[in-house]
Amino acid sequence: MKNKTKLAFELLEQEMEVIYKEDLRQVLGGIQRDANGNIIFTAVEPFNTYDYSGNPVSMIKGYILADDGTQIVAYRNDPNSPMGYDTDCHGTTFADGQYWINNDQTCSILTGDGYTIIGESTGTNSSVGYSSVGYSSGGYSSGGYSPDGYKVGDVVVYYDSNGNLAHSLTITGFSEDGTPMVYGQGGEEIFNSTTSIENGWANYSSYQVYRK
Amino acid sequence: MMKKRIYLVAFFTILTSYVMNAQKQSQYSIVTPYSDIVPAYEANINGIVFSIAVDEYRKKLFISTRDTNFKQEGKAVVGRTLSSFKNKADIKLMQGWGYYLKIDEYWYARFDFNNIGDDSKVGYVFQYKF
Known part of the structure; x- marks a missing residue:
């Protein structure tokens, strides 16, 4: 009897673990992850670049995997390098802010992770900066x-x-009038911030909204 | 026999050094205005060291130098303050990359993206067709 109870508990624990991992994956979004929810990164080679001042930045070039198995080139910063290279906008949006991902690779993520376009705008925004504006998540x-x-x-x-x-950037809430508020960062910025969807970037001509 | 061994050691030392340097060359990279990390190559032209890179996604060249031998009207551009440029009000921001100012028909001066002000200094000059 004791053994049967023990077995039942073990099966229940295993089942809960599966459910937990599936939930975790849904919350964290796309890009393949290990059992603990961490993004699977395969290192390929050391890679060096330079910051604005000419100081060396040590990185590891490698790849992460989209849901369909497509290899996405990504760069992991060395802990001793400037923090601005820890991640960029796409690394923040798609890879937990742990990797630097180039623009062309982001096209592959959208396809490989099965994102679909649900809306778009053609409004221009050549003069707007990136400062945070009044925001209420509720x-x-x-x-x-x-x-x-x-x-x-x-x-x-x-x-x-x-x-x-x-x-x-990622939509994280809506303003009082229903304007989507977006969260993230750009390039070598260190801190993330929140702003309205229209002010999401200083240099865009149009945007599209995707859903997974 | 001994002499031959010394020659062989010297040969492999030079070969190893060459291969290591070649790897360093291929791993050198820079960040373009749209924050893409791309391979770059150095070229010395008329005594000025330039970095030449290709933004493959946008099919554009990105040429830059932080060499103080790069001069405009006889003055070094790298290290100059923003206030020294007559058209300083025309400065633009490429978010997440930096502020930049057109300094002649071909060249831009790049400043940092934080705390831009009259005292901000040119980090390097570059060519890129925005």
């Missing part, structure tokens, strides 16, 4: 969706005037 509420149909967790991808992918 401001607007309509079943968790904005008037445009966007919801928390949707990804906003910004394009330059030539239609090239240039920036990405």
Whole structure:
């Protein structure tokens, strides 16, 4: 009897662990992860670059995997290198802020992780900066969706005037009037910040909103 | 026999050094204005060391130098303050990369993206078709 109870508990624990991992994966989004939810990174070679002042930055070039197995080139910063190289906008949006991911690789993530376009804008924003504006995460509420149909967790991808992918941020809430608020950073910035979707980047010509 | 061994050791030492240097060359990279990390190569042209890189995604060249031998009207550009440029008000921001100012028909001066002000100094000059 004791053995049967023990076995039942063990089976239950195993089942809960599976459920836990699946939940964890859903919360963390795409990109393949290990059993603990950490992104699987395969190192390929040491890689060096230089910061604005000409100081060397040591990185490891390698790859992470999209859900469909596509290799996504990513760079992992050395702990002793400047923090600005820990991640960029795409690394923050798609890879937990742990890797630097180039623009062309982000196209592969969107495809490989099965993102679909749910909205877009063609408004320009050549003069707006990136400072945070008034923001209330609990401001607007309509079943968790904005008037445009966007919801928390949707990804906003910004394009330059030539239609090239240039920036990405994540919707994390809505302002009082329902404007989606986006979170993340750009390039060598160290700190993440939140701003409205229209002010998401200083240099975009259009944006698209993706959902996984 | 001894002489031959010394020659062999010297040969492999030089070969190893060459291969290691070649690897260093291929691993050298820079960050483009759109924050892409791309391979770069150095070239010495008329005594000025330039970094030449290709932004493959956008099919554009990115040429830069932080060499103080790069001069404009006889003055070094790298290290100059923003206030020394007549058109300083035209400075633009590429978010996450840096502030930049067009200094002539071909060249831009790049400043940091933090705390821009009159005392901000040129980190390097570059060419890139935005």
